[in-house]
Amino acid sequence: MTFTPASTAGAGPATALGESVAVAYPNIALVKYWGKRDEDLFLPVTSSLSMTLDIFPTTTSVAVSDGPADVVEFNGAPATGAALRKIETFLELVRAKAGRTERAVVVTANAGPTGAGLASSASGFAALATAAAAAYGLELDPRALSRLARRGSGSASRSIFGGFVVWNAGEGEGQAGDLSSYAEPIGGDDLDPALVVAVVNQSAKSVSSRVAMRQTTDTSPFYRPWAESSVLDLAQMREAVARGDLPAIGEIAERNALGMHATMLTARPAVRYLSPHSLAVLDAVLALRADGVAAYATIDAGPNVKVLCTRADAAHVAATLDGLGDFVTTTTAHIGPGVAVTTPHGALSVGGDR
Numbered sequence: 001m002t003f004t005p006a007s008t009a010g011a012g013p014a015t016a017l018g019e020s021v022a023v024a025y026p027n028i029a030l031v032k033y034w035g036k037r038d039e040d041l042f043l044p045v046t047s048s049l050s051m052t053l054d055i056f057p058t059t060t061s062v063a064v065s066d067g068p069a070d071v072v073e074f075n076g077a078p079a080t081g082a083a084l085r086k087i088e089t090f091l092e093l094v095r096a097k098a099g100r101t102e103r104a105v106v107v108t109a110n111a112g113p114t115g116a117g118l119a120s121s122a123s124g125f126a127a128l129a130t131a132a133a134a135a136y137g138l139e140l141d142p143r144a145l146s147r148l149a150r151r152g153s154g155s156a157s158r159s160i161f162g163g164f165v166v167w168n169a170g171e172g173e174g175q176a177g178d179l180s181s182y183a184e185p186i187g188g189d190d191l192d193p194a195l196v197v198a199v200v201n202q203s204a205k206s207v208s209s210r211v212a213m214r215q216t217t218d219t220s221p222f223y224r225p226w227a228e229s230s231v232l233d234l235a236q237m238r239e240a241v242a243r244g245d246l247p248a249i250g251e252i253a254e255r256n257a258l259g260m261h262a263t264m265l266t267a268r269p270a271v272r273y274l275s276p277h278s279l280a281v282l283d284a285v286l287a288l289r290a291d292g293v294a295a296y297a298t299i300d301a302g303p304n305v306k307v308l309c310t311r312a313d314a315a316h317v318a319a320t321l322d323g324l325g326d327f328v329t330t331t332t333a334h335i336g337p338g339v340a341v342t343t344p345h346g347a348l349s350v351g352g353d354r
């Protein structure tokens with residue numbers, strides 16, 4: 001599907017081009033992306049598989065402007081420093097692809113916590129890529145949009161689509177790698193799981209996933225073995241999704257995530273996102289399983305734990321985790337949609353519902 005661009009190059013004064021607004025949801029990887037083979041092009045070492053959520057969306061509007069510089073508002077305040085530079089760099093990429101030079105006014109807001117391992121960069125760059133492409137008149141199909149979002153943040157490539165999604169690592173370097181590294185939906189339509197997000201710390205992490213990833217791939221003796229076992233995890237996960245086998249999906253997801261954290265813990269210096277509160281949630285998940293509840297944990301680059309279970313078990317799982325103490329707050333997510341964009345020409349669901 002190709003979406004209607006907001007304008008075409010050279011169509012009148014820049015301020016008359018209108019704005020495009022995109023809404024994208026975070027995704028949580030069940031087989032993780034951890035490590036790049038090319039940092040500039042965001043080419044990953046391994047393929048990954050995720051589930052798009054229906055909570056904590058990012059809404060981003062991009063309006064092409066005749067101003068002297070990009071202006072970015074982030075969660076109600078002017079963006080500055082590294083956050084602003086990342087967005088400007090991304091806009092430069094979009095402008096280069098579109099053959100345009102005008103600057104933009106960007107207004108973006110996350111409904112969930114930012115930078116706390118809750119995939120705000122995934123929803124953020126999926127929304128920015130979609131809104132910016134539409135505003136600058138780039139006609140991209142969902143695969144090309146996924147490749148573009150990847151250049152802002154690797155995991156954003158997956159948030160273009162709803163439901164279960166694989167981001168193919170792709171093959172080769174340079175242009176060949178760029179062209180072959182995109183995300184795509186993989187079905188799993190019989191599955192309707194819940195993901196209970198147990199927030200134990202809302203604040204932004206002290207080490208960004210980008211830096212932690214580099215430190216791990218460069219120094220951890222556990223990185224190669226994890227990357228190799230992740231290839232097998234992905235193959236088994238694809239089969240588990242295809243047959244709608246939630247316990248198998250949960251088991252693979254949990255071992256893959258704990259393995260990723262093992263690579264961080266063995267980096268030099270070590271990167272430790274897990275806190276005593278994360279471990280308390282992990283213990284509670286083990287206790288739930290011992291009681292016969294199919295609940296499985298996954299953790300990203302932060303201390304917060306996401307627990308996969310059936311929709312029917314979600315309330316019990318959430319109550320159990322909330323009952324651990326004031327340090328836990330849960331929010332329950334289900335399968336969410338792909339990115340959607342509204343342009344002056346109308347609204348469109350770009351990445352589909354599942």
Ligand code: DP6
Nearest residue numbers: 029032033153154155209210300301
């Ligand atoms: C642990 O996509 O945030 O959440 O590509 O450097 O922006 P960059 O990293 P990012 O990393 C996500 C890492 C992860 C695992 C995952 O989402 O697959």
